[in-house]
Structures are given as C-alpha cells and as structure tokens.
Amino acid sequence: MTITVNDKIVEAKANETVLDVLTREGIKVPTLCHLKDMLPTGACRMCVVEDMDSGNLITSCSSTAYDGLNIKTHSPRVTESRKMITELLLSNHPDDCLYCVRNMNCELQNLSNDLCVTERRISGLKNKLPIDRTSASIIRDPEKCILCGRCVRVCEEVMDVACIDFVGRGNKTIVSTAFHNGLNVTSCINCGQCIAVCPTGALTEQNHFTEIKEALQDKTKTVVIQYAPAITVSIAEEFGMPYGEDVNGIMNAAIRKMGFDYVFDTSFGADLTIMEESAELVDRVLNGGKLPLITSCCPGWVKYAEQTAPDFIDNLSSCKSPAQMQGAITKSHFANTQNIKHEDIYSVSIMPCTAKKFEAQRKEMTQNGISDIDAVLTTREFVKLIKMYGIDLISLNPEIADNPLGTRSSAGKLFGATGGVAEAAIRTAYHRITGEDLIEFKIPALRCLKGRKETKVKIGDLELGVAVVNGMSNARELLDEIRNGRDDIHFIEIMACPGGCVGGGGQPINLDPEAVRKRMLTLYDIDNKDSIKASHNNPYIQKLYRDFLGEPLSEISHKLLHTHYEKRDVIL
Amino acid sequence: MTSEVLTKYPEVGRDSLIPILQDIQDVEGWLSEESLSEVGRHLNLPVSKIYGVATFYNQFRFQPKGKYHVQICRGTACHVLGSSNVQKKLEQLLKVKADETTKDGKFSLEVVACIGACGLAPVISVNGKFHAKVTPDSIKKIIKSYKSKKDD
Numbered sequence: 001m002t003i004t005v006n007d008k009i010v011e012a013k014a015n016e017t018v019l020d021v022l023t024r025e026g027i028k029v030p031t032l033c034h035l036k037d038m039l040p041t042g043a044c045r046m047c048v049v050e051d052m053d054s055g056n057l058i059t060s061c062s063s064t065a066y067d068g069l070n071i072k073t074h075s076p077r078v079t080e081s082r083k084m085i086t087e088l089l090l091s092n093h094p095d096d097c098l099y100c101v102r103n104m105n106c107e108l109q110n111l112s113n114d115l116c117v118t119e120r121r122i123s124g125l126k127n128k129l130p131i132d133r134t135s136a137s138i139i140r141d142p143e144k145c146i147l148c149g150r151c152v153r154v155c156e157e158v159m160d161v162a163c164i165d166f167v168g169r170g171n172k173t174i175v176s177t178a179f180h181n182g183l184n185v186t187s188c189i190n191c192g193q194c195i196a197v198c199p200t201g202a203l204t205e206q207n208h209f210t211e212i213k214e215a216l217q218d219k220t221k222t223v224v225i226q227y228a229p230a231i232t233v234s235i236a237e238e239f240g241m242p243y244g245e246d247v248n249g250i251m252n253a254a255i256r257k258m259g260f261d262y263v264f265d266t267s268f269g270a271d272l273t274i275m276e277e278s279a280e281l282v283d284r285v286l287n288g289g290k291l292p293l294i295t296s297c298c299p300g301w302v303k304y305a306e307q308t309a310p311d312f313i314d315n316l317s318s319c320k321s322p323a324q325m326q327g328a329i330t331k332s333h334f335a336n337t338q339n340i341k342h343e344d345i346y347s348v349s350i351m352p353c354t355a356k357k358f359e360a361q362r363k364e365m366t367q368n369g370i371s372d373i374d375a376v377l378t379t380r381e382f383v384k385l386i387k388m389y390g391i392d393l394i395s396l397n398p399e400i401a402d403n404p405l406g407t408r409s410s411a412g413k414l415f416g417a418t419g420g421v422a423e424a425a426i427r428t429a430y431h432r433i434t435g436e437d438l439i440e441f442k443i444p445a446l447r448c449l450k451g452r453k454e455t456k457v458k459i460g461d462l463e464l465g466v467a468v469v470n471g472m473s474n475a476r477e478l479l480d481e482i483r484n485g486r487d488d489i490h491f492i493e494i495m496a497c498p499g500g501c502v503g504g505g506g507q508p509i510n511l512d513p514e515a516v517r518k519r520m521l522t523l524y525d526i527d528n529k530d531s532i533k534a535s536h537n538n539p540y541i542q543k544l545y546r547d548f549l550g551e552p553l554s555e556i557s558h559k560l561l562h563t564h565y566e567k568r569d570v571i572l
Numbered sequence: 573m574t575s576e577v578l579t580k581y582p583e584v585g586r587d588s589l590i591p592i593l594q595d596i597q598d599v600e601g602w603l604s605e606e607s608l609s610e611v612g613r614h615l616n617l618p619v620s621k622i623y624g625v626a627t628f629y630n631q632f633r634f635q636p637k638g639k640y641h642v643q644i645c646r647g648t649a650c651h652v653l654g655s656s657n658v659q660k661k662l663e664q665l666l667k668v669k670a671d672e673t674t675k676d677g678k679f680s681l682e683v684v685a686c687i688g689a690c691g692l693a694p695v696i697s698v699n700g701k702f703h704a705k706v707t708p709d710s711i712k713k714i715i716k717s718y719k720s721k722k723d724d
Binding site: 156161162163165166167168169177178179186187571572 | 608612613618619621628629
C-alpha cells in the first residue's frame with residue numbers, strides 16, 4: 001500500500017497510523033497528546049496534516065493510513081493551524097518560563113519556538129487555580145496544564161491508579177482529583193509517570209535542594225549520599241553523551257566535588273536486600289510460608305498493594321527497599337564504626353523515582369524517630385545539582401565509591417532494570433538451597449522491556465516459578481490470575497514504572513523509548529563484565545554479616561532491614 | 573441512603589453511572605464524597621472518573637442544598653433584562669459562588685438556564701416560590717426577608 005506525502009509516494013503498512021508512517025519517513029510532525037504504544041486521542045490537534053483530496057485537516061495520530069491517501073504535512077494551512085493552536089494554548093498560560101522547572105525542556109516552549117510564535121496575539125483569561133503541594137512526591141500546578149490528557153491516560157492505563165481525570169466542562173475543564181482533594185489523600189502511588197509524560201511544567205516533583213545545600217554547609221553534619229543502580233546509566237544524555245553510557249566513575253568524582261563526605265552505591269543495599277529477600281523466599285518455599293513472595297523494593301507498588309490490593313499484603317516481602325536498608329545501615333553500623341552520632345548524619349539518596357520521596361518519609365522508615373534517609377533527589381534533580389555546582393562532569397577523572405557501602409555485585413546493579421531483582425534473587429536463592437553458584441547466571445527470559453515475563457528455574461528438585469511485571473496494569477492482571485487460583489508462581493517481582501527503574505518517574509524527561517532500552521542494555525553489559533555476579537559473593541556484604549548482622553533474617557536484620565505494611569485507606 | 577439506591581442497580585456496568593447519580597441526588601439532594609466512593613465500589617470505577625463525569629453535567633451538585641435554595645434564571649429574557657447583575661449581587665450578598673452553599677447552611681445558589689417564566693424576567697425562585705422582576709436592589713430585601721424568617 002502506498003500513500004502520497006508532500007507529492008512523494010511512500011510505502012505504508014496496513015493498520016499503521018499516518019503519524020507512524022511520517023515518523024518512519026523522517027518527517028517530524030509535532031504532537032502534544034500522543035504517547036507511543038497507547039491509544040491515540042487526537043486531543044491536541046497539533047499533528048494535523050492536510051488531506052489533499054477532501055481538503056480537510058486530519059489528525060495524523062488517530063488516522064489510519066489507506067491506499068491512495070494524499071497528504072501535505074507542512075502546507076501553509078497546516079502550519080497556520082498548528083501555530084494558531086499553540087497561540088491559543090499560550091493565551092492563558094503563565095508567562096513565567098524563566099522560572100519554570102521545565103524551562104528549555106518544555107514541549108510547549110519548543111513548539112512555540114519551532115512555529116515562530118514571537119508575540120502574544122491572543123490574550124485569554126488566566127485561570128487562577130491553587131497549586132497542589134500536599135503530596136510528598138508530586139506538585140501539580142493546574143495553571144500550566146494544557147489539558148493534553150497524557151497524565152490522565154498514563155495514570156489510568158499504565159498505572160491502573162486513575163487518581164486524576166478531567167473535571168468540569170468547556171473552558172472550565174481542568175485535570176484534577178476527585179473533589180479537588182490533595183494528591184496525598186488520593187490513590188496516587190507517587191510513581192511520577194505523569195511528570196515523565198507532561199509536556200509542560202504542570203507536574204513536577206517536590207524538591208529538597210535547600211535542605212541539602214544547608215546540610216552541605218553545616219560543619220557538624222556528615223553528609224552521606226547513595227545512588228540507585230539506574231542512576232549511573234541515566235545521566236549521560238543530559239551531558240551530551242550517548243543514551244545509557246555508564247558514568248559511574250566521573251559521577252562519584254562530581255559528588256565529592258559538591259562536598260558530600262561519603263559516596264555510597266545503593267547497589268550495595270540491593271545486595272543486602274537480596275540476602276534478606278532470598279532467605280525469606282527459601283524459607284517460605286521450604287517451610288510452607290505465604291506464596292508467591294512479592295518484592296517490596298518499589299514504593300509505588302507497595303502503596304498500590306496497601307490501598308488497592310490489600311489481600312496481597314501478606315505476600316509482600318518484609319524487606320525494606322535497598323535504599324532504605326542502606327539508609328538504616330548508614331545510620332546504625334556505619335555511624336557506630338565511624339564514631340558519628342546518628343543525628344549528625346545527613347543521608348541523601350539519588351533515585352530514578354519520585355515515590356522514594358514518599359517512602360523516605362514513611363514512619364516505618366525511622367529508628368528512634370530519626371529518618372533513615374533525610375532527602376531524596378530524583379535523577380533530574382541530581383543533574384540540576386551538578387550544573388548548579390558548576391561541575392564540568394566530562395572533564396573529571398573517574399573515582400570509586402567509598403567503602404564499606406560502595407562495593408556491589410553486578411546482581412545488585414541489575415536492580416535498575418525490570419527483571420533484575422528476580423535474577424539477582426534467583427542467584428542467591430540457588431546458592432542458599434544448593435550451596436553452589438549457578439553455572440549460567442543469565443536468565444534470558446527475564447531480560448527485555450516487556451510488561452510481563454515468566455520463567456521456571458530448576459533449583460535441585462524444586463521448580464521455582466518466577467514472574468516479573470512492570471506497569472501496575474500488568475501487575476493487576478497477574479494478581480487477578482493468582483486470585484483466580486493460579487499457584488505455579490513462587491516469586492514475583494513488581495515494578496510500577498514501565499521498564500523498571502531505568503524508566504522511572506524521576507528520570508530525565510525523554511519520551512524516546514530508546515533511552516530506556518539503552519540504559520537497560522548497559523546494566524546487562526555491566527553484569528556480563530563484572531567478576532562478582534551474586535550478592536552473597538560481595539565481600540563487603542559478607543563482612544557486614546560477620547561483623548554486625550549475623551545471619552539473614554537475624555533479630556538485628558529484622559529490626560533494621562525489615563518492616564511491615566498495612567491496609568491503607570485512600571480515596572479510590 | 574446511597575446503599576439503598578444502589579440495591580436498585582444490581583449487577584450493572586458503568587453505563588448506569590448517570591442514572592445512579594441522578595437517583596442519589598434525588599434522595600440525598602446532592603452528591604457527597606462518601607456517596608461517590610460507594611458508587612465507585614459498586615461499579616468498580618475510580619472516584620476521580622465518577623467525579624469527572626458528574627462535574628461535566630450542570631445538574632449535579634456537590635454541596636448539600638441550603639435551607640433556602642435560590643435558583644437564578646440566566647435564560648435569554650432574564651439575561652437581556654439584567655440577570656447577570658442580579659447574580660453578581662446575590663453572590664456578593666450570600667458570599668458564595670454559583671452551585672455553592674453558605675457556611676451556615678441557610679442558602680444555596682444555583683444558576684439555571686430558563687425556568688420558563690420569561691414574562692417575569694429577571695426572575696429568581698426560592699424553594700420554588702418565584703420572585704418577579706428582581707433588581708440588584710430588590711434582591712437585597714428578598715434575601716433579608718429569608719434571613720430574618722423564623723423557622724417555619
């Protein structure tokens with residue numbers, strides 16, 4: 001089948017949208033509401049092209065290509081129409097680009113630039129709406145919202161949360177929660193996927209720059225920082241390097257330049273999680289505990305479970321997340337060995353995640369009233385901080401993280417991608433049951449960006465059923481199967497964000513799926529090359545158990561590294 | 573009361589949402605957060621979706637009606653004869669916006685399209701009693717008379 005695009009004949013496949021054809025042909029058609037792999041809505045009208053036969057403007061995102069279609073993508077009528085829409089969107093948009101967190105990274109700003117909007121021709125009534133700052137993670141500024149509906153769709157279709165929707169009608173329509181409640185009392189799981197797809201600055205994260213900068217200035221504080229496995233493979237693109245490049249070494253150096261006293265790697269915490277979680281798994285499998293065991297690393301999923309799937313709370317691993325385990329060890333064993341008072345440590349984490357901000361302030365994540373983690377930076381904020389401190393990342397010499405909480409196995413590093421926790425847990429569970437290491441570490445069935453993966457692993461006589469899901473809608477499907485009696489799965493890894501943490505809601509704003517894929521591939525590459533491939537072989541983990549924790553699931557482990565979850569009442 | 577309404581709708585889907593909401597409003601006079609949550613559980617729909625649908629239609633209210641329910645007609649004839657100023661004055665006097673209820677629960681204000689009394693324009697109705705040819709000045713007296721009314 002062929003269509004005519006700008007007087008040239010172009011091949012098109014059946015059931016392909018016009019937009020898909022144009023993208024493949026290298027013709028950039030602007031869109032504000034389009035999201036790849038999701039049903040089109042045609043809401044923003046930005047992607048219109050001129051149908052030369054009917055003379056109509058059609059939305060390329062929601063029109064299927066058909067044989068003989070004849071369109072122009074940049075005719076005067078089309079560009080005028082796009083420009084007019086942009087001007088109308090700007091007519092009631094706040095004029096505060098310079099102060100906006102999305103300045104220079106805003107789709108509306110870019111469009112207005114591309115379409116040469118140089119004056120305000122249309123001045124509309126500004127809608128005065130309050131900013132919602134109630135959430136520990138996410139700030140909503142309805143005045144900057146252009147009603148594209150991406151956040152609404154992601155929240156409902158990918159995350160199965162649907163705490164926001166279009167409210168009202170006509171020019172009074174806004175995106176809001178039920179009864180305009182604060183996000184903190186809604187079913188929002190703080191995943192931040194709404195921020196990741198928002199074309200403007202209507203959705204941003206709560207930031208703690210001031211507190212962190214103050215702590216760095218405070219001579220009485222020992223400021224400790226840890227970074228999640230996904231961070232080192234996610235910031236390169238923000239500094240002009242290719243997607244997914246691992247910049248661990250220069251990142252360590254940059255963090256020290258900012259004045260942090262200790263640089264730790266959360267992948268160590270991930271190793272620790274694996275020690276505890278695989279022990280829990282083996283215990284439940286061998287001693288008839290509640291199965292399947294479901295991971296609890298992802299604070300988005302944990303909140304979803306508490307409010308939407310409380311019947312699975314007993315299935316949740318009692319392990320805290322790697323970051324929180326690391327935070328707990330930092331303010332206990334590490335502080336003691338360094339003779340630092342617990343309250344004199346200021347503990348920061350860099351996470352690809354906005355829900356971690358929520359997690360860090362949970363009351364379960366404290367010891368004697370002191371938070372295990374004091375401030376959480378998203379990847380985006382970390383990049384900002386590097387720039388704020390005037391650090392030329394590329395010119396730095398690589399450095400290694402501090403010990404004892406900076407040495408990791410590559411299993412811990414794998415946590416950054418969907419399926420990574422499952423792979424890491426299997427490696428250590430295998431060792432725990434058989435006393436030997438796996439011969440082939442890699443589990444190819446768990447290695448891709450698919451929303452749902454399953455496999456069976458032979459451990460001695462046991463056939464361990466493992467499932468991995470990302471995106472809460474996929475999780476819901478799987479949980480429904482289990483509710484309906486499926487019992488061949490022993491272990492489930494659930495991550496809220498598509499692709500796992502590499503696709504997290506705190507990552508650099510980038511709708512290109514290639515970015516997420518490249519980050520994942522780098523993690524696999526690191527796993528291929530590293531010599532320590534299993535958490536239990538990490539010498540510093542072994543030392544921590546020898547010196548302090550004793551055994552996995554020991555009393556002290558339970559006190560510091562485990563927690564419990566309860567049903568949570570929210571507006572569903 | 574919401575649960576009683578819902579018993580009339582066993583095993584229905586989301587297409588029954590609007591009739592259910594209308595029924596609840598008939599019984600309770602308005603749609604509360606608790607009611608919508610209950611409807612959500614019944615239809616397996618998120619409350620935000622229900623609220624989104626309900627706020628699309630003018631007929632639904634999200635605050636209980638006041639003791640005196642004031643409807644101001646904003647139809648064509650009333651508009652031409654100055655009902656917009658009457659509405660402004662009403663909002664100023666009662667310190668509420670359209671579709672809101674005063675804090676003491678005494679008055680609620682609703683804007684309606686046309687009550688079919690164009691000959692009396694501009695017209696307001698208080699608990700069904702019509703007041704004809706109102707002006708920003710006369711409205712003051714009318715509201716005052718209801719404010720000072722003893723319980724009847």
